[in-house]
Amino acid sequence: MAYDEDLADRVRELVGRETGFDEKRMFGGLAMMVRGNMAVVVRGAGGLMVRVDPAESERLEAEPGAQATVMRGRPMRGWITVDPAACVDDADLARWVDRGVGYAGTLPAK
Incomplete structure (x- = not known):
């Protein structure tokens, strides 16, 4: 299933100005990367996957x-x-995108 292009555009608008921003197709969706670390994925099944502090x-x-x-x-x-x-x-x-970008920003650059 293809990911939601409108949602991807909305996420891109929020993440696109981050230093080291990149995006890659993976997991059937579109991963938004910050300094080489996945922050948010627009899922092919709908919605998002958001990287957060495991704690x-x-x-x-x-x-x-x-x-x-x-x-x-x-x-x-x-x-x-x-x-x-x-x-x-x-x-x-x-709020969700900020959480993903915020946590990805704490990780060492790849």
Whole structure:
């Protein structure tokens, strides 16, 4: 399934001015990278995958439309899947994108 181009444009608008911004197609979606680290992925299945501090994962999973990211039956520590409905509002989208960009920015550049 192709990722949501409109959502990708909205995320790109939020991330595109970051130093070291790049994007790559992967996981059936579009990964937004900051200094070589994935920050946010616009998923082919809809919504987002957001990179977060693993210590914050459990708290963030309790937010509406958020859940632990699972790939191939295994939970991915430090990643949250955000439902498409939780990305409709610009403020909600910006909050999730800021979290991903913020955490990716703490990681060493690749």
